[in-house]
């Protein structure tokens with residue numbers, strides 16, 4: 295393709311030069327010929343005038359003398375009387391020649407001055423340049439004829455020289471044109487190779503030469519196109535990955551929910567059938583089996599309740615009533631609510647009060663759920679004799695609440711996934727303790743709805759601290775955007 299462009303360019307330039315050469319030849323030849331004839335006419339007229347002087351005033355010049363003159367002048371000489379009669383001719387017999395009165399050069403010469411004409415001789419049939427001047431005050435005229443073939447030979451010589459020198463001048467033009475054509479076709483080749491890369495989907499490819507020429511601008515445009523395509527593809531890939539991730543999370547969730555529901559349901563079904571099949575009448579088993587059935591029913595109820603809460607909060611269907619509350623009042627309510635369970639588990643529950651005037655703007659129901667979920671976890675995962683503290687600290691426009699325990703702690707590798715739905719460090723232990731694995735997920739969404747952030751610190755062994763922030767007033771609540779950490783899962 296680029297080879298063809300090269301050939302076309304070269305052929306185009308060659309045709310142009312050829313045309314120029316033909317034009318130059320045509321005009322230069324004409325100009326040279328005209329010029330030559332003009333000069334020669336002048337010269338022949340001068341010679342004619344000098345010969346006229348030497349002829350003197352004789353009526354009929356001597357034929358011998360005229361022939362010698364013709365030899366010296368290098369042409370044919372004719373002397374003609376004013377009435378057109380040829381008096382003497384250097385090459386023909388004057389007596390046999392027709393009347394020359396109407397010959398254009400003689401008409402002009404007898405009118406005074408000099409006359410000239412180019413035509414074929416009627417006498418000897420060869421083309422001549424005729425130049426005539428009057429002799430002896432216009433009694434007669436002397437005419438010198440110069441063969442046109444000689445003139446043409448001279449002109450051809452000049453023409454040859456012009457053609458050769460013009461052709462020589464065109465050589466560098468052809469060379470420059472070839473170099474230009476090569477340059478253009480090479481750049482075309484580079485750009486086409488690049489376009490091929492783009493067509494094959496390699497949007498990383500870039501053209502290096504982006505100067506201000508048309509090629510440079512084309513390269514620049516192609517680079518920008520590649521850049522745009524690269525970005526669009528990256529964006530689409532990113533969106534695709536996000537969608538895949540969401541789809542995976544959705545599938546996982548469905549699988550997890552089914553799994554979580556199946557175990558207690560299977561247990562209920564199994565024990566109910568055993569009871570119907572006769573165990574109901576057996577006092578050794580009936581109460582125990584009914585106890586198991588109740589336990590599993592409670593588990594199902596907790597699970598469905600947590601799932602409903604989670605879906606309400608996640609889909610932002612939960613209505614919140616944001617009002618100003620004293621931080622200590624919120625802590626105290628939760629403290630009182632959890633105290634019996636903590637005491638039952640032989641845990642020390644400590645209330646770390648914030649400065650008395652510390653307020654937060656929140657939905658008290660939601661905060662109560664956050665605190666109770668965190669405290670429930672702290673109680674569940676802290677062995678008897680441990681200590682659990684709940685409190686708050688003012689931090690500018692936010693107040694940070696915390697629940698700290700001296701429990702089993704959480705391994706560092708589990709921390710990043712802790713807030714995912716159904717994620718549990720020890721599944722069996724969580725189930726045994728009545729956990730659903732949804733508590734922290736609910737907490738994270740409730741905190742996010744308040745524009746708050748969550749933080750976990752934990753050591754194994756040593757204990758964990760779960761902390762979350764709440765805004766001090768409505769303005770902060772309105773300004774914030776959802777914490778991105780909580781929007782993905």
Ligand SMILES: Nc1ncnc2c1ncn2[C@@H]1O[C@H](COP(=O)(O)OP(=O)(O)O)[C@@H](O)[C@H]1O
Nearest residue numbers: 671672675718719720724729730731732733734
């Ligand atoms: N205070 C804590 N100490 C140790 N582990 C905890 C604590 N709080 C949460 N965890 C871990 O995080 C997991 C998820 O908690 P959560 O979502 O409340 O589920 P659940 O309590 O129902 O198991 C728990 O299973 C437990 O492994």
Ligand SMILES: [Mg+2]
Nearest residue numbers: 671729733734
């Ligand atoms: Mg929990």
